[in-house]
Amino acid sequence: MAAEIDDIIVSERSRDVQRKTFIRADNIFKAVIGFFAFLVIVILVWLGIQLYESSQLAFASGGIWRFIKGSTWDPVTGVFGALPFIYGTLLTSFLSLLIATPLGVGTAVFLAELAPKWLKRGLQPLVELLAGIPSVIYGLWGIFVLSPLMANTVEPFLMDRFGFLPFFTGYPLGIGFLTASIILAIMIVPFIISVSTEILSTVPVPLTEGMYALGATRWETLKKIALPYAKSGIFGSIVLALARALGETMAVTMVIGNTPQISKSLFDPGYTMSAVIANEFTEAASANYLSALIAIAFILLLVTLVVNAVARWLIWRTTRMK
Amino acid sequence: MSNSNDINSGIVAQDLKAFFGNIEVLKGISVSMQKKKVTALIGPSGCGKTTFLRTLNRMHELARNASIKGKVIVDGTDIYSPGIDPVLVRRKIGMVFQKPNPFPTMTIYENVVAGLKLTGRHSRKELDEVVERTLVQAALWDEVKDSLRKSGASLSGGQQQRLCIARTLAVNPEVILMDEPASALDPISTAKIEELIFQLKDTYTIVIVTHNMQQAARVSDFTAFFYLGELIEFNNTRSMFTRPQKKQTEDYITGRFG
Structure with a gap:
């Protein structure tokens, strides 16, 4: 009886460990794809800023309009x-x-x-x-x-x-x-x-x-x-x-x-x-x-x-x- | 009721053969189905009962490589004779499908009048009347009368099927074909559909495909048993289920195969 309970506890524990690994893998995955998604925005904004800064000379006389x-x-x-x-x-x-x-x-x-x-x-x-x-x-x-x-x-x-x-x-x-x-x-x-x-x-x-x-x-x-x-x-x-x-x-x-x-x-x-x-x-x-x-x-x-x-x-x- | 043996029956198939490419799925069906009666088509999967149903309003030929031979005579006219427009045939012979298929881009109201609007201009009042009448007939009016402007897809499965029936009734057909109309529904919705069939048969000739033998026994006046593309037995439903003439019929309705 006691041995059985032990078994159950062990298996619970190993399942716990397994779940933790899954959660960690999940988080890593989330972080990686999140980074890629974020990169798209970063590139777009960066491009816009760069272009805007380099056009300042053209806008100097009278502005963008x-x-x-x-x-x-x-x-x-x-x-x-x-x-x-x-x-x-x-x-x-x-x-x-x-x-x-x-x-x-x-x-x-x-x-x-x-x-x-x-x-x-x-x-x-x-x-x-x-x-x-x-x-x-x-x-x-x-x-x-x-x-x-x-x-x-x-x-x-x-x-x-x-x-x-x-x-x-x-x-x-x-x-x-x-x-x-x-x-x-x-x-x-x-x-x-x-x-x-x-x-x-x-x-x-x-x-x-x-x-x-x-x-x-x-x-x-x-x-x-x-x-x-x-x-x-x-x-x-x-x-x-x-x-x-x-x-x-x-x-x-x-x-x-x-x-x-x-x-x-x-x-x-x-x-x-x-x-x-x-x-x-x-x-x-x-x-x-x-x-x-x-x-x-x-x-x-x-x-x-x-x-x-x-x-x-x-x-x-x-x-x-x- | 007295003219139940009238020869001038609603739908007569004569040596009807249907093909998908070279494969013959209906092997010469001859049967006559009476006006304003319910005829159930039963048989195991792949026996040709749905194909047969779809030949009755020329839906079969919409599939790729599909063709037919033979005659289907509705009210004295062969619907396959040259010069007959399948579009007009389908207007006279409505169809309710296995899975409820309300048009998702239309409201409940628009769904009901979708077929009617194909037949020319109608006044607002006329459309309103048809919507109310057919939804009442389809036993759906009370449930949707306050939400006619909602999408047809917002209804439950059983309601959707009743909406599809109302849509079919709106074009004023003489015949209604039903392809396992309750097989995707829960028992309560199924009961509602069956009750509906019971009421509709006073006005319409109904042909219904069903997998469910109890359903066939409950709703139909006549039953046709199909097996491997052939019509094995056709009789009035009571005789069919109490004293089947053929061994295969008996085996099927007693659940020995299928």
Whole structure:
């Protein structure tokens, strides 16, 4: 009897020890992953502070607002204003989203709901491949294929038919906001397709069957069940695409024309924040010039954060349950 | 009641075969199920009873590689003859699924009128009426009348299933197919669903798949026993459970297999 009790006590004790080891392992694990998570924030904040400090010279005359609102960029006389670049980045990003969203969501719907299995299996890896192509290759294609096409066919056509709209006026150069936006759209559309297809494929079969059983057509089932169910994921894919569009440098630099101007016409050349940094960083001989470029980088960081935050807020607002 | 032997019955299957790819899961079913009666489909798992149910409103063909041969005649019309729109068939022949599947992105109210809204514009008043009438019919009205704007997913499993029944009733079908409608529910909810079936059969032709023999005995007028893709026996429920004609039927209902 006593021996048995002893046994129990021993086993209790060893279990205690075991539990303590588990707890310790748990705590170590927690600390490690907590550190990694914290690191993300540290890097972001550090980056922001560094950029901000290095841009002080650019903000010195008149502060950050004056720099943002300045529409002249003249390194020769040392006048630096960021507005044309902010304009270029926002315009091309949103225009590309405007083109890519219907294209991407439409393709995703086709792949997830309508395409036969063999076609889906064939197309999906291709789409993912498209997302992985280095942007300089898109840029080259833009210069040698898209740009002539735009200059000779698309832009004259738009001018002819829609010339009464201010953004389809000017001279069809084939290099400018519109061409850059189209290149961007082609680059971001795979993200939208890929994620949205994945999300649409997760719509539970019982839900779609429930709708079919009520006498719904394919389109009605898609509209009333699948798309509302997948809404937040599709929005997510669009935000992901927007993030890429905002930061995309190489391909845009090659086709936007690199002219710091704010123009209503989409045919006109422009400039984006990332493009000006990449292009002029090596030429920035003076401290002022360098600081102005870093200030652009700082603003690009801010714009990216703000746009992402707004997009996320929009997702949250439209998808929260009633 | 007197016309229970009427030949002009509600649903007639004629040599109905169903396939998944090359696999024949229904091997020539011929049976006629009467109007405004409850027909129970029983049989062990994989016997084809659910597939048979799904051929009755052309849901079977929604699955990949699924196809059928034969006829299903509902009120004198073969629903598989060319030129018949499966969408219209499904509007006339409603279906309640095994697992409650209210639409999670819709409110209770929207769930009920989801099918109705497909059939054109309806006035607010009309929709309100349908919602109340069908929820009353589905014995759910008292529980949800103050929370019609809540998500359908916020209800309990049994309530969700009754919501799905109300949703099916709202499109005014003639036939209601039920695929083990109570198998995912607790005993009290099950009893409620069974009571509901009892009331609905005055108005609708009901075909119900069930795993539960007591349930078949309780709710149905006729019973069909399926085994390995074939219809082994079809009879009125009382005879079936007291004097089964076939050995396999007897073995199954006495619990010797399945």
